[in-house]
Amino acid sequence: MSDSTTDPSLSSFLDVDANHPFPIQNLPYGVFTPPASTVPRVGVAIGDHVLDLAVLNEEGALDVPEIRDAHPFAQGTLNAFMDLGTSAWTTTRNELQRLLRADTPKLRDDTSLRERVLHPRTDVSLQLPVDIGDYTDFYSSKQHARNVGTMFRGPENALKDNWVHLPVGYHGRASSVILSGQDVQRPCGQTRPDADEPPIYGPSQLLDFELETGFFVGDGNDLGSPIPIDEASDHIFGMVLVNDWSARDIQGWEYEPLGPFLGKSFATTISPWVVPMEALEPFRTDGPSQDPEPLDYLQADGDAAYDITLEVGLQTPSMADPHTVCRTNFRYLYWTMRQQLAHHTVNGCNVRPGDLLASGTISGPTEDSYGSMLELSWRGEEPVSLPGDERRSFLNDGDRVVMRGYAQGDGYRIGFGTAEGTVRPAPCA
Missing domain, CATH: 2.30.30.230 (Fumarylacetoacetase, N-terminal domain)
Structure with missing residues (x-):
């Protein structure tokens, strides 16, 4: 259309x-x-x-x-x-x-x-295009959730019981959302590399990118007044690319029982241009089938996914240009933006103009469409091959990550620009 x-x-x-x-x-x-x-x-x-x-x-x-x-x-x-x-x-x-x-x-x-x-x-x-008051990160790609769950719990327990019933999310840190092009400092923190030894403090050794998109809330809602799903589109202003950088070792030690904290809050990169939703209307399409059927407040008629190609390029210090390590599509997201917003506010939570809601890592069905190094290298066990006989399981200092996205029209292309950043050494190294 x-x-x-x-x-x-x-x-x-x-x-x-x-x-x-x-x-x-x-x-x-x-x-x-x-x-x-x-x-x-x-x-x-x-x-x-x-x-x-x-x-x-x-x-x-x-x-x-x-x-x-x-x-x-x-x-x-x-x-x-x-x-x-x-x-x-x-x-x-x-x-x-x-x-x-x-x-x-x-x-x-x-x-x-x-x-x-x-x-x-x-x-x-x-x-930075928006004064971001609040930032929420979801976990809405079923393939990504299944991949990560399989690594840590086995295929029979890959998805938690609630995953297919609601858009899982957590509250991130708006103060550390940064503009594309700004360097990212490797974080320091507490990790436990040896389960038989006490935790240690030092630089993260398992630094990762996460290929995501995000949307900005436009007109918000009053506290105590949920946004119905059939009105959610009226509250979504536009979309950006998001790299929610992750320190997997810090996160792995800290996240039980309350979830991500310092392993995620050190940096989140967004692209500088906010693509209006009207520009993306011709690319609306159907997303994955949802089984079981969501509860009534999460049900909506019409296509709610978008055909947006997403790519990640990785450039090491010895490379002249980024090498594509991931190519996937926004349409693989299980939970839609409308469902994310409706669920976020169903308890009466108010959202405000400029709030950022991110998709979570977007992974497709093939190994080259996984949206993080954790998946591409399968927890570091199968390092990613790069030009010049280099390999990466996770990101090294000096590595540059470049994310791109576009929707291809008939004779024109709706692009997002880039979300990029270069890893700098940790101050505690």
Whole structure:
């Protein structure tokens, strides 16, 4: 399915290659600081440029009543815009596409305005796009859960009894969510490498990536008022790539009985551009069959998964470019974003604009589609082969992880950019 904003025939007056991640059908939102300025503001990516929405609105070039006086783009985060709700999001997207279309002269032919609002992406500084108040990480890939459960409990007890009845999740640490490109310091902590000896303190030896996506809550809900699943889509603003870095040895020692803590809270990387859900509408599809049938509050009609290709590249210090170690798809997630949000709020918990909800590691059915080194190397027993006769069971200092995602349309591609980071030595080494 598609609407006028995702029509494959749409084209911009800017030259955008068919395989570029940011065509006019996408228009992801981000926060940037333009050249010769220290004041961040909201923009959208279009091809190799960033469109300055703050200046565009100040100049009266945006015909969107909901934002004219609210000035949500003259902000250092997307939160104010996300709080305006679906009507404002849709109207703004339609207006931006109208201004950027090849057959619209308003911006195309106004050289002065174009110079003030269009910046080469290489000239701007990107910022964390959202003030993230809360961060929740789910565990929604059945293949990943089965893989990990098999490693530690055997195939007969791979999934806990509750897994097929509810989206399992835990509350993460919003303060350590970082922007793509920022280095990640190997964490120090307590581990127990020998079950017959006391625990020790030192650098994590089993550092891992986790290939995930995440979505930002737009309009939230009141405390005590759950979001029904058939209204959940109205509260989801857009998606980003997520690498929820994991120290497997720290996590393995600490997680019983309450779950992940220091093994996860040291860093979570997200991509800088938030892809609006409207851009992904043509790629909605069916997900895995859910058996047993979920309880009523988790049931929803219609396709709720998305056909989004996801890849992980690993680059060691001796390599010139990242080598693809994983290729999977968002559609493999067992629990959908709508189900995650409905379950998160069914107890009356309130979510707020800017809250981040991540999918958990996304693994597919084949060995090359597993979304973590823990699975790719099968707990370190089968190291991953890399170019130059290198091998990895887990991440070494100096290793760079690059995650990419895209949905392939007819003659255009909806891309997410990258979520990347390089591992730096632990301070306790």
